[in-house]
Amino acid sequence: MDFGSIVGHKEITEHLKSLIQNNRVNHAYIFDGPKGIGKMTLAKAFAKTLNCEKGGTEPCNSCISCKTFDQDNNPDVIYVTHKTAGITVEDVREQIVKNIALRPYRNRYKIFIIADAHKMNIAAQNTFLKSLEEPPAYAVFILLSENSNSFLVTVLSRCVMFKLRPLPYDTVAGYISRTKGIDYDEALLCSRYSMGNIGKAEELALSEDFSRLRDESADIALRIEDADMIELYDIIDGIREDRVKLGQILENIYMLYRDALVYIKTGDEKRLIQPDKIYPISHIAEKSGASALIRRCEAIEDTGVKLRNNGNAQLLLEALFFKIKEK
Numbered sequence: 001m002d003f004g005s006i007v008g009h010k011e012i013t014e015h016l017k018s019l020i021q022n023n024r025v026n027h028a029y030i031f032d033g034p035k036g037i038g039k040m041t042l043a044k045a046f047a048k049t050l051n052c053e054k055g056g057t058e059p060c061n062s063c064i065s066c067k068t069f070d071q072d073n074n075p076d077v078i079y080v081t082h083k084t085a086g087i088t089v090e091d092v093r094e095q096i097v098k099n100i101a102l103r104p105y106r107n108r109y110k111i112f113i114i115a116d117a118h119k120m121n122i123a124a125q126n127t128f129l130k131s132l133e134e135p136p137a138y139a140v141f142i143l144l145s146e147n148s149n150s151f152l153v154t155v156l157s158r159c160v161m162f163k164l165r166p167l168p169y170d171t172v173a174g175y176i177s178r179t180k181g182i183d184y185d186e187a188l189l190c191s192r193y194s195m196g197n198i199g200k201a202e203e204l205a206l207s208e209d210f211s212r213l214r215d216e217s218a219d220i221a222l223r224i225e226d227a228d229m230i231e232l233y234d235i236i237d238g239i240r241e242d243r244v245k246l247g248q249i250l251e252n253i254y255m256l257y258r259d260a261l262v263y264i265k266t267g268d269e270k271r272l273i274q275p276d277k278i279y280p281i282s283h284i285a286e287k288s289g290a291s292a293l294i295r296r297c298e299a300i301e302d303t304g305v306k307l308r309n310n311g312n313a314q315l316l317l318e319a320l321f322f323k324i325k326e327k
Contacts, residue, residue, distance in 0.1 A: 001070065002059050003045050007175045007198055008167040009038060015162075016046050017057040025050065025109075026160050028132055028141040030117070032148040033164030036199025039144040042164070043113050044069075047077050050140065051107040065107050076107040080114040087120040092127045100131050100139055109140045117143035118150040125152050132158050166196025176205050192273040193255065213245070217252030218280045224253075224324055225287050232321045240313040247307060250320075254300045260285040261293040292326070299323040 003013045019025050029046075031039040049056075051074070053063035060066055068074040080095045082088065096112055104110045114120075120128065132141065132155065141159075145151070148161065172191035175198065177184045182205045190210075194200035204210045223235060239246050259272045263285045269275045288296070303320045307313060 001041070001044050001048055002061070003049065004058060006038065006041055006045055008171055009042060009164060012042065012162050012164070013045070016042075017049075020049060021057050025140065027135045027139055028143070028159040030143045030145055030148060030151070030156070030159045030161045031164060032145045032161060034197055034200075035146055036194070036197045036201075036203070037164045037166070038198060039164060040113075040115065042162075043142045043144060047111045047113060047140075047142065050109050050111060051076060074107070075105040076109065077111045077113065080112055082116065082119065085119070087114070087116065087124050089121075089123045089127050092120070092124045096128060096131055100136065103136075104138050108138065110136075110138050111140045111142065114141065114143045116146075118145040118147040120150075122152070125155055129154055129158075167198055169196060172196055172198050172201045176202055180205055189274070189276075213248055214252055214274070214277070217249045218256060218277050220249060221253045221256050222280050222283060224321060225284060227325075232325070236314065236317045236321065240317055243307060243313060246313065246317075247304060250300050250304055250307075254297055256280060256284060257293050257296050257300070260288065261290055261297075264290050264293070295326070296324050 003017060006013055031042055033039055045059075048059045048066060048069045051065045051069070052059040053065050054060040059069075061070070065074060065076075069077060078095065078099055080087070080091065082091050099112075100110065102110075129152070131139070135141070143159065148156070148163075151159075169188060169191040172194070173184060173188040176182050176187040176190065180187075180202065182190075187201070187205055190201040190204040193204060220235060220239070223231065227235065239249055255273055256277065259274055259277070259281045262271050263269070263281055269278060272278070272281065274281070284293075299320055303316050306316050
């Protein structure tokens with residue numbers, strides 16, 4: 001685990017290395033971006049390098065600090081976890097407040113890596129703020145977030161923010177093809193489908209269900225185009241029970257609508273995420289206008305959010321399919 005092993009995010013890695021080299025390390029950072037974009041990988045490389053006994057801009061991988069880090073038992077790197085849906089006051093007190101008062105065991109820094117930091121509730125953030133406002137010189141906080149808007153302004157003002165962006169499709173595809181032995185064209189499809197999210201693309205490439213679910217989703221999308229009210233309810237009955245699978249199907253249909261919109265605007269199959277699905281894409285494009293497809297995509301996004309918040313799947317799908325059928 002080092003900066004050299006990170007795929008993409010070159011500007012961020014170079015900036016972090018510069019901070020280490022010039023001894024300008026801040027006490028708190030936020031790495032913000034969607035799940036799978038590489039936040040934890042970057043945090044680990046940064047933490048390992050900060051405490052490397054050689055003091056360079058890459059970890060030496062041979063000192064005690066580097067070796068214990070790789071074995072996940074470096075006493076001065078603390079991974080803040082949570083057992084409930086969010087990070088609570090008790091989590092902050094037990095894992096941060098109690099630990100921060102103790103000096104590092106043998107390293108220069110005591111580093112706190114807080115995964116799912118966006119799930120820290122308001123009370124927990126206020127408790128954390130006390131440690132963040134006047135941290136000891138040896139403390140470094142690395143907050144991993146999927147939604148920086150969830151943080152209090154007082155927390156944001158005391159952290160350096162790094163936004164992790166999607167990577168170029170060919171960069172992701174090349175990495176997956178090389179490291180996982182996946183055919184490049186298949187890896188490229190996964191890269192496009194994940195919109196440049198390397199973690200998600202890797203997950204899709206290794207999934208046994210990805211291809212089957214794409215086929216099933218395309219069939220459902222075609223059925224919706226020509227379905228009457230009775231058939232719409234039949235479709236809903238067939239997909240509403242398994243919420244994980246339902247979310248994947250809706251995401252797949254969203255991608256078909258996105259491609260149909262691109263096809264309407266450009267007529268260029270090379271710009272499609274799923275050129276192998278040209279028949280359902282062209283059929284949907286023929287039956288729907290651009291404005292209708294935009295409304296459909298917005299409706300799917302809204303439905304996805306409500307499903308993740310435990311909304312009623314039956315009612316949400318009814319509302320969604322009615323919107324899709326609107327002319």
